[in-house]
Amino acid sequence: MLEIKNLHARLKDGREILKGIDLTVNAGEVHAIMGPNGSGKSTLAGVLAGRDGYEITEGSVTYQGKDLLDLSADERAREGVFLAFQYPVEIPGVNNMYFLRAALNAVRRQRGEPELDAGQFLKAVRAKLKLLDIGEDLLQRAVNVGFSGGEKKRNEIFQMAMLEPKLAILDETDSGLDIDALRVVAHGVNNMRSPERAAVMITHYQRLLDYVEPDVVHVLSHGRIVRSGDKSLAAELECKGYAFLDDVA
Amino acid sequence: MTTDTLDVRSLANQAYKYGFVTDIEADEAPPGLDESTVAFISAKKGEPEWLLEWRLKAFRAWLKMTPPDWAKLKIAPIDYQASTYYSAPKKKDGPKSLDEVDPELLATYEKLGIPLGERARLAGIAVDAVFDSVSVATTFRAQLAELGIIFCSFGEAVREHPDLVRQYLGSVVPQGDNFFAALNSAVFSDGSFAYIPPGVHCPMELSTYFRINAANSGQFERTLLIADKGARVSYLEGCTAPQRDENQLHAAVVELVALEDANIKYSTVQNWYPGDAEGRGGIYNFVTKRGACRGANSKISWTQVETGSAITWKYPSCILEGDNSIGEFYSVAITNNLQQADTGTKMIHLGRNTSSTIISKGISAGRGQNTYRGLVKIMPKAQGARNYTQCDSLLIGDKCGAHTVPYIEVRNPSARVEHEATTSKISEDQMFYCLQRGLTSEDALSLIVNGFCKEVLKELPMEFAVEAQKLLAVSLEGSVG
Numbered sequence: 042m043l044e045i046k047n048l049h050a051r052l053k054d055g056r057e058i059l060k061g062i063d064l065t066v067n068a069g070e071v072h073a074i075m076g077p078n079g080s081g082k083s084t085l086a087g088v089l090a091g092r093d094g095y096e097i098t099e100g101s102v103t104y105q106g107k108d109l110l111d112l113s114a115d116e117r118a119r120e121g122v123f124l125a126f127q128y129p130v131e132i133p134g135v136n137n138m139y140f141l142r143a144a145l146n147a148v149r150r151q152r153g154e155p156e157l158d159a160g161q162f163l164k165a166v167r168a169k170l171k172l173l174d175i176g177e178d179l180l181q182r183a184v185n186v187g188f189s190g191g192e193k194k195r196n197e198i199f200q201m202a203m204l205e206p207k208l209a210i211l212d213e214t215d216s217g218l219d220i221d222a223l224r225v226v227a228h229g230v231n232n233m234r235s236p237e238r239a240a241v242m243i244t245h246y247q248r249l250l251d252y253v254e255p256d257v258v259h260v261l262s263h264g265r266i267v268r269s270g271d272k273s274l275a276a277e278l279e280c281k282g283y284a285f286l287d288d289v290a
Numbered sequence: 291m292t293t294d295t296l297d298v299r300s301l302a303n304q305a306y307k308y309g310f311v312t313d314i315e316a317d318e319a320p321p322g323l324d325e326s327t328v329a330f331i332s333a334k335k336g337e338p339e340w341l342l343e344w345r346l347k348a349f350r351a352w353l354k355m356t357p358p359d360w361a362k363l364k365i366a367p368i369d370y371q372a373s374t375y376y377s378a379p380k381k382k383d384g385p386k387s388l389d390e391v392d393p394e395l396l397a398t399y400e401k402l403g404i405p406l407g408e409r410a411r412l413a414g415i416a417v418d419a420v421f422d423s424v425s426v427a428t429t430f431r432a433q434l435a436e437l438g439i440i441f442c443s444f445g446e447a448v449r450e451h452p453d454l455v456r457q458y459l460g461s462v463v464p465q466g467d468n469f470f471a472a473l474n475s476a477v478f479s480d481g482s483f484a485y486i487p488p489g490v491h492c493p494m495e496l497s498t499y500f501r502i503n504a505a506n507s508g509q510f511e512r513t514l515l516i517a518d519k520g521a522r523v524s525y526l527e528g529c530t531a532p533q534r535d536e537n538q539l540h541a542a543v544v545e546l547v548a549l550e551d552a553n554i555k556y557s558t559v560q561n562w563y564p565g566d567a568e569g570r571g572g573i574y575n576f577v578t579k580r581g582a583c584r585g586a587n588s589k590i591s592w593t594q595v596e597t598g599s600a601i602t603w604k605y606p607s608c609i610l611e612g613d614n615s616i617g618e619f620y621s622v623a624i625t626n627n628l629q630q631a632d633t634g635t636k637m638i639h640l641g642r643n644t645s646s647t648i649i650s651k652g653i654s655a656g657r658g659q660n661t662y663r664g665l666v667k668i669m670p671k672a673q674g675a676r677n678y679t680q681c682d683s684l685l686i687g688d689k690c691g692a693h694t695v696p697y698i699e700v701r702n703p704s705a706r707v708e709h710e711a712t713t714s715k716i717s718e719d720q721m722f723y724c725l726q727r728g729l730t731s732e733d734a735l736s737l738i739v740n741g742f743c744k745e746v747l748k749e750l751p752m753e754f755a756v757e758a759q760k761l762l763a764v765s766l767e768g769s770v771g
Contacts, residue, residue, distance in 0.1 A: 090722075090726050091725075091726075092722050092726075093718060093722065094718075113725070114722060114725040114726055115725040115726075115728055115729060115730055115731065115734075117726075118725065118726050118727055118728040119728045123726075124726050126723065126726075128719075129723070130717075130719045130720050130722075130723035131720075132720055132723070132724070132737070132738060132741055133741055133742065133744075134740070134741030134742055134743070134744035134745070135737055135738070135740070135741035135744075140724075140727070140737065141727075143727075143729060143733065143737065144724075144727035144728050144729060147727075147728035147729055147730070147733070148728045151728070183741065184741075200727065204727070204728070
């Protein structure tokens with residue numbers, strides 16, 4: 042599904058953040074990427090989703106046989122790459138439902154599926170809301186405007202569930218959530234698990250991994266993956282903290 | 291866009307052919323402007339003596355005036371003697387078929403979803419309307435007449451309802467009000483007239499008829515709209531597709547009068563030719579629009595979406611004379627490429643407990659310059675007057691400009707005046723968020739801009755709002771890389 046080889050990326054100011062990432066995610070797998078602040082986790086998410094402001098200096102990213110870095114951000118999205126934002130963005134005056142329908146129809150067009158009319162869309166929305174146990178109240182508000190932190194994250198997961206991406210990247214979606222919101226997020230990710238899909242969960246804490254069991258856990262430090270293992274690695278980190286990484290690195 | 295609307299729009303051509311202008315079709319005034327030109331126009335239109343005098347008074351006032359220079363606009367000098375002030379429609383000068391029309395213009399029509407036949411009409415090709423338009427007109431007119439509503443061309447009103455015209459013409463915008471209004475008063479060609487009798491709520495949006503007249507009345511349009519006691523009317527002006535137009539200078543005047551308890555809603559979507567990306571060509575839209583809330587508890591609400599024209603100079607205003615009267619101004623103005631807009635409103639509070647609301651959304655892209663200029667004036671007798679003003683500017687790119695110039699004059703200590711202004715750039719985060727959900731950059735921009743304008747767009751009648759949204763998207767094309 043996703044193959045990252047020797048990926049180097051730097052900011053516009055020249056600071057190198059990713060210093061040779063190698064990562065292979067197969068269809069059906071859930072990977073967790075952990076690491077301390079400043080290790081490059083969010084940069085990795087941004088680079089994969091095609092955010093502006095990074096320069097790829099070396100390496101390659103192959104997604105479903107295509108050169109991912111060759112695609113624009115919106116093309117990647119329509120090809121099934123979804124990023125759940127660490128800080129979901131407010132869009133004043135734009136109805137959440139309207140936004141989601143525009144997004145869904147853009148993705149559906151790409152897949153060669155017919156666009157949904159308002160009635161069909163509403164039906165699909167209701168089904169997902171029920172599945173995820175999310176209230177309808179978020180729908181009629183402007184995108185993320187005035188949402189609490191928890192509401193924003195639920196909205197991200199709801200969008201993900203509606204758009205049914207092939208590769209979901211969750212950028213610290215669990216941070217700042219109470220236990221109920223965390224369960225919603227976990228539930229959303231678990232619902233998405235299937236042999237055709239994959240997820241990369243970027244997280245600072247082990248907490249989310251109690252609810253979503255990862256197939257592989259990676260530890261990112263100073264722009265490199267320094268350790269990979271099964272979920273026991275997460276438990277070890279939780280116990281020892283990130284300080285020991287300095288010895289490894 | 292409903293079929294009904296299209297039917298009636300196509301009627302535009304028909305009405306022209308068979309309407310009052312037929313008899314002067316071959317005539318044209320020689321270029322230049324003096325008293326004889328004014329007299330020529332008045333004679334051609336078969337106007338009464340008093341109206342000729344009225345025009346001449348305007349002309350004499352105009353001679354002593356100079357174009358306003360206080361707006362933040364760069365305007366190349368206009369040679370008023372080089373223009374022709376009266377000419378029959380130039381049907382035969384236009385392109386013969388769609389093949390001869392600028393392909394970019396056609397592409398725009400296609401994006402707006404305008405049917406082929408309609409595209410031809412908008413592009414200035416003489417097309418024979420296929421609809422039985424005369425009967426459509428009769429049906430509407432009969433329906434309105436039953437209620438005592440008068441709705442006709444200005445010229446017709448002068449002939450059929452001279453007393454009403456004489457009573458109200460110039461009563462809101464006097465001949466010598468400003469340079470462009472004076473010019474209009476001297477040489478206005480035609481326009482619309484509406485009168486809603488006491489207590490009557492006009493059962494339909496008066497859009498359809500206006501479109502008929504708008505297609506004909508050309509450069510110097512004159513509109514007069516009167517809502518008598520307790521009357522209500524909603525009026526839509528404009529065409530949501532760019533009109534091919536040879537006239538560079540448009541100087542229209544619109545006067546609204548609301549008597550006691552009357553309610554007028556006036557909506558405009560303006561999309562005249564903005565000029566090309568290098569700023570060549572394009573319409574100068576210098577318009578004077580003003581409404582008088584004469585009676586107590588009356589209300590006038592202006593909503594405008596200005597996306598076209600090379601230069602826009604326009605301040606739809608309200609004079610709040612009646613106690614408890616209400617004035618509203620909702621505006622979206624877009625400038626892209628080299629377009630310039632200096633637009634806003636004046637709210638003049640004279641009566642007690644008068645209130646006004648101003649919501650202005652300016653969007654600048656390319657090298658566009660967008661100025662909000664507004665005056666809120668509370669006169670000594672306007673006890674308890676209130677105003678709320680909100681001016682938001684959105685910048686797209688780093689070569690455009692947004693300016694806010696509010697004037698506030700308060701002469702009554704009980705007044706409450708609030709002004710809020712924001713300027714923001716379209717954020718990269720917002721764009722990326724939309725892109726990451728699969729929207730193209732053009733769709734993303736359109737979505738964000740429409741959201742920004744929502745408070746204004748929701749004031750538009752439904753069918754208009756949808757067209758306006760599409761129009762915003764088309765107007766901003768090419769403004770993101």
